[in-house]
Amino acid sequence: MKKPRICTIGSHSALNILRGAMDEGFSTLLICKKGTAKFYESFGICNETIEINEYADIYDIQAKFDDCIIIPHGSFVAYYDLDRLMKEFNIPIFGNKRMLDWESDRRKKSELMKAAGLRLPREFERPEDVDRPVIVKHFGAHGGQGFYIARTPEELFQRINATPEEKEKPKLIQELIRGTNIYPSFFRSVIRNRTELFCVDRRYESDVDSSLGVFFDESNPTFTIVGNYPLVLRESLAVQVQKDGENFIDATKRLVPPGLNGAFCLEMVVDRDLKVYTFEFSGRIVAGTNFFVPYSPYSYVMWGEAMSMGRRIAREIKDAFDVGRIDEICF
Amino acid sequence: MKKPRICTIGSHSALNILRGAMDEGFSTLLICKKGTAKFYESFGICNETIEINEYADIYDIQAKFDDCIIIPHGSFVAYYDLDRLMKEFNIPIFGNKRMLDWESDRRKKSELMKAAGLRLPREFERPEDVDRPVIVKHFGAHGGQGFYIARTPEELFQRINATPEEKEKPKLIQELIRGTNIYPSFFRSVIRNRTELFCVDRRYESDVDSSLGVFFDESNPTFTIVGNYPLVLRESLAVQVQKDGENFIDATKRLVPPGLNGAFCLEMVVDRDLKVYTFEFSGRIVAGTNFFVPYSPYSYVMWGEAMSMGRRIAREIKDAFDVGRIDEICF
């Protein structure tokens, strides 16, 4: 097999992924929407760039990059229909394809987190059962948009019954935990057979994180993701969170064999008693890792060299290529 | 021409600037107020230090550093009178001197941002026209001090009419956008003919960013800058912000030829619909870049090596010196 090129879609964490690929000696290809190539090329990280009009255009041009491995990221699932991808796309994708299925279904997501023994916020099947502040998430909502919070049962009924459309939408009603959010990212290495704590961030959201909130009606803030703050965890929490990451991987081995590989993130909230709740996960690289280029505190402790999540992914591919095990980490 | 030394004034981002100069192989000079030399010298970044009693003393000692290029920073304009600088100061200053003029005038500032096609918060000529929360900025105010916010027209009139002095002061009345702040920094390179996204931060202000705000009367928080938080942007926002930076440079080329060169910052707020408003700019290195020593995520992606804003400035001077174009980047 010829050494593969590394390719990603121009969005989300493409800067991180392509720089990491270059640092590991890979040739890179960026596929992006018309008008954004200039941005990525200005960073000097694209050996080749292909601009497309619509994301779906990649199906027609596969022959142009059949020497590539695709690194999916948080926007990937949003852009690409899973079924079509499975049927019509022939380029190897880094990760476990069965995870995509579990991740796109809120109920399966919860099932997997529970199977891992993680502590979840309570979920309410029926609005009638709600007796505390809750967050309501539409199935398939992305990037914090389309979420809302209800402090009381009354508020919840009001929101749900606001329109017939809202009433019918499938939704997850989840207990809102009073605490602070942490988003630890991990890397599951098949080749080194270990789960590595990589970094921790916190989202920066408009307008709930505005320092000027006091000047507005604060009762209805929104959660549109604008960026990410870097964090470091209290070390005793890091120990616990690492166990949660390992337990999560074990659960994916049982329920989604051979299990998740590559980057993932547990989305957590820590309460005043240091109890950690996991309310969501992402089965691939998240934008919070983008701050930690070229270093995170945890990745430096582990590697003693520059190691971003993008580079970690590329290192895994390089390791796998060297020992002839690429097929175990792509689908 | 002999290789120049790099000099700055001891304040604001001098640590960043002098370390960057050293990393690029320049000899450095720090000019600082009596009593602060020790601080800077303790970092081992000053080949020479000159302590002065008053900032204005630099005019009298120019012969001592006529082999230098001065790197101005955010405090520079505050300390030095532009007219006098133009007439009596003979040392080359990194940047475009005509920008200083545009930057010190709030109306010209707005004109330049509008010419760049940036989305600005609405500005109100007359208090009578105000129909929403606004922020009032005195002309020439610095570092967040002397700003105030009025939630309602009533509050605005009360503040404006509080004293005859306040009433007379020239002021900018700007719509207060509900959203989260981002401060992207850029470097405009004349030598490489490109505009580089360098880093993003958010200010940390007393006392509006206190986590103990809930224990005090929150109705009148202040905006004194204490420091800066580092951030990374949602990548789709980074693409947009980069375009804004390039459009801004194009506007300076038309209105302030040959245009801004070196570091600059757009001060922005992102609302819940990811609309980006620019409410201010700085035409030189800002303190938010000081966190990103020796790396920012964006500078590492671009350079693949340690690259702070201080070092980027020094690299530009070195590049210009090597090709005999120093006169294009200094005035």
Next chain:
Amino acid sequence: MKKPRICTIGSHSALNILRGAMDEGFSTLLICKKGTAKFYESFGICNETIEINEYADIYDIQAKFDDCIIIPHGSFVAYYDLDRLMKEFNIPIFGNKRMLDWESDRRKKSELMKAAGLRLPREFERPEDVDRPVIVKHFGAHGGQGFYIARTPEELFQRINATPEEKEKPKLIQELIRGTNIYPSFFRSVIRNRTELFCVDRRYESDVDSSLGVFFDESNPTFTIVGNYPLVLRESLAVQVQKDGENFIDATKRLVPPGLNGAFCLEMVVDRDLKVYTFEFSGRIVAGTNFFVPYSPYSYVMWGEAMSMGRRIAREIKDAFDVGRIDEICF
């Protein structure tokens, strides 16, 4: 003397300390509670690991690591009784043993900070004297737990008289300053005879730092430390804070000769007029330094190479070992 190994207890900032030791070429030993060795070993930073059932078990196994220097950290004092440590522990500990005594007593702590000429929040001997918002800290409380805030004298009396136990507990009643917190960390080097500003962070606390606070009853937030945010200071504040650090060291030389050596942190709040109050100190490495692996902006400016606090400690030990002065930096 044989080159020592570096040892710490598995908690708090052990990742930082052990990676730093390795980077300076030391062999490392980790002593940790059963069940946590795996976490530390996964980072590849332990040449040897000893798991113990109880922290007190270290007294019995001293012969196993009598070639070590122990690096204490924030959890160390919490785990180990000072008296017993003095009498029964024979392994050299990095630092000044007399500092432990001063640090464990809230009144002595205040005395030392006052002797350094630092600006302290007002302390109230008697609840009757309180006329403003205060924070009440139990003697010996750790990690932000067991603190509470009273906005008014009425609230204070209510809290104090809530239970007979609460009434009797020795406590510090301290003025609550309206402002933003900063936690600058320093390194006091005996070998290089200087006090180095190392980094600045801000704590991330549950649930006072929740961005969802608006959805809960905000009147009684808690201060459980979950992690740390990195910050950079306004440079004029950094100059002042560095002076405070040096004055603090001078005070320890007078009151606790030969004075503090190694890492320390001043816990400060900056008000709207940029007045800096010190409300607490830590006489050893704090968790806020854990973000700054392998770099902090300040350490890079000073060293021009990777320098975490863990590495700085190891560098000091190496320097001392090379010149035969280990006995001056350990007890």
